[in-house]
Amino acid sequence: MNKKRLVVIGGGAAGFFCAINAAAFNHALEIIIIEKTTKLLSKVKVSGGGRCNVTHSCFSIAEMIKNYPRGENFVKKAFHQFFTTDTINWFGKRSVQLKTEVDGRMFPVTNSSQTVIDCLMKEVNNRSIQILMNREVKKLSMVNDQWSIEFANEEKIIADFVCVASGGFAKTIQFNWLKELGHTIEEPIPSLFTFNIPADPIKELMGISVEKAIVKITGTKFSQQGPMLITHWGLSGPAVLKLSAFAARELHKVNYDFKIAVNWLPGYNEQTLREKFSLLRNELAPQKIVNRNPFFLPQRLWEYFLQQSTIDQNIRWADLPAKQQNILIKILCAQEFDVKGKTTFKEEFVTAGGIKLNEIDVNTMQSKMVPNLFFAGEVMDVDGITGGFNFQHAWTSGWVAGKAIGEMT
Ligand SMILES: Cc1cc2nc3c(=O)[nH]c(=O)nc-3n(C[C@H](O)[C@H](O)[C@H](O)COP(=O)(O)OP(=O)(O)OC[C@H]3O[C@@H](n4cnc5c(N)ncnc54)[C@H](O)[C@@H]3O)c2cc1C
Incomplete structure (x- = not known):
């Protein structure tokens, strides 16, 4: 009997994981990985600053899925088959030990993505x-119940099963060869970017960060809390990146021209801050407001807030005029910025969009439209925030597809 053949399209994390696990589940399969470039696993190589953030130290599916702006329910079901513990064990069994950093990101103990590449290549x-x-x-086309896979150079090969693990594409037109099979494409748009604020002097404070701030997109339900960094162009840091991911579609619609409100003191709202100011005026009465920054904000940021509130730096707390105090309170709790444009974060971007998830069987990653066609990784309409979530999706979907294909033959 002839061997059944699986062709995996894409030599990235998801494609490798699908191929390797299909082989593990079925030794009789003939497997070929097709890669359009001259490099394999190129994103694994550069990921996590060359260290490869393999996964995230999160062992609750309910918590994990909160990190996927798109595909939350889809990954939830898939994680029941292959989760973070499985990733850690899979690599561990192959001598790739992972370590956890304080923020939960997991890297190889070698601090080198080459360790992951060497393991997958082996x-x-x-x-x-x-x-x-x-x-x-x-x-891709079906000819006599088999897949015919045609390359740009007009060469063709035949397969019984195809797994598309071609990663995300920036433009809808690049999905045309998959659309022709009857699949629907969610328009690809960028996710994970920082906010440009060209007209505000806050940029002069570049390099300053705060441990916790709340950033809200005005007029929407989108809001995130976390560390924030002032950059040469505007605002960045985990709170901003997370917000950019969750609001990616809405921000794309308004052409990245929108307003945000920043609460620099997340423990307070306008009302409670007003009460705090009444206490401070008594407690700190004789002290100069510029020298006595009671909220432990970076001093240069505090001075910028005073300047923005037109507060004379030599004024004492006791003499703070009510009008200026109100402006300062407003700035501390809900400073408004006009965002105009975005900047890619350290070239680390993912595309939101891809094959519509209701056209894929989550238990097998098989197409519901065409038999013997499977998907893995970023080509699907799933994306996570930074922290190892995108690779976890690549491992999970690759493993699920590989197992399903292996067991079908
Ligand atoms: C700079 C950078 C850093 C990142 N860091 C992290 C991180 O630390 N942690 C994390 O979780 N995520 C990270 N990500 C996201 C993560 O790399 C991706 O989500 C993940 O690589 C997706 O894997 P994939 O196999 O689905 O796609 P890809 O890695 O994009 O692989 C797809 C492959 O398919 C090939 N291909 C495409 N079309 C065709 C075709 N028609 N024929 C043949 N081959 C084709 C491509 O050339 C490519 O090699 C990072 C992304 C970038 C850009």
Whole structure:
């Protein structure tokens, strides 16, 4: 009997994981990975600043899924099959030990993404998985119950199963070869970016960060709390990146021209801060307001707030005029900024959008539209925030697809 053949399109994290695990579940499968470039696992290589943030130290599915602005319910079901503990064990069994950093990100103990690449390459070689590079798949079609896979150079190969693990594409047109199979594409748009604030002097404070702030997009329900960093262009840091991811579609619609309100003192609202100011005026009465910053904000930021509130720096707390006090309270609790444009975060971007999830069976990653067609990784309409969530989705979906294909034959 002829061997069944699986062709995996894409030599990235999801494609490798699908191929390796399909081989592990079925030794009789012939497996070929097709990669359009001359490099394999190129994003794994550069990820996490060259250290590869493999996954996140989170062991509750309910908590984990909160980090996926799109695909939350889809990954929830998939994580029941392959979760963070499985990733840690999978790599651990192959001598790739992971360590956890204070913010929960997990990296190889070697601090090198090459360790992950070496492990995946070793698995591929040991399992005799073939790799064809420099081949861009242009067309997929069914011919006599088999897949015909056509490359840009017009070469063709035949397969019984295909797993598309081609990553995200920036433009809808790049999905056309998948659309032709009957799939619907959620328009790809950028996620994970920082906010440009060209008209505000706050940029002069670049490099200053606060441990906790709340950033809210005015007129929407989108709000995030966390560390925030002032940059040369505007605002960045985990609170801003997370907000950019969760509001990616809405911000795209308004062409990245919107207003935000920042609460620099998340423990307070206008009412409670007003009460605090009444106490401070007594407690700190003889002290100069500029020298006595009671909220432990960076001193330069405090001086900027005083300047923005037109407060004379030599004034004492006791003499703070009511009008200026009100402006300062408003700035501390809800400073408004006009955002005009975005900046990519350290080239670390993911695309929101891709194959519509209701067209994929989450238990197998198989297409509901076409038999023997599977998906893995970022090509689907799933994306996570930074922290190892995108790779976890790549491992999970690759494993689920690989297992399903392995068990089908
Ligand atoms: C700079 C950077 C840093 C990142 N850091 C992290 C991190 O630390 N942690 C984290 O969780 N996530 C990180 N991410 C996101 C993460 O890298 C991706 O989510 C993940 O790589 C997606 O894996 P994938 O296999 O689905 O797609 P990809 O890694 O994009 O792989 C897809 C492959 O398919 C190939 N391909 C595409 N079309 C075709 C075709 N038609 N024919 C043949 N081959 C094709 C591509 O060339 C590519 O090699 C980072 C992303 C970037 C850009």
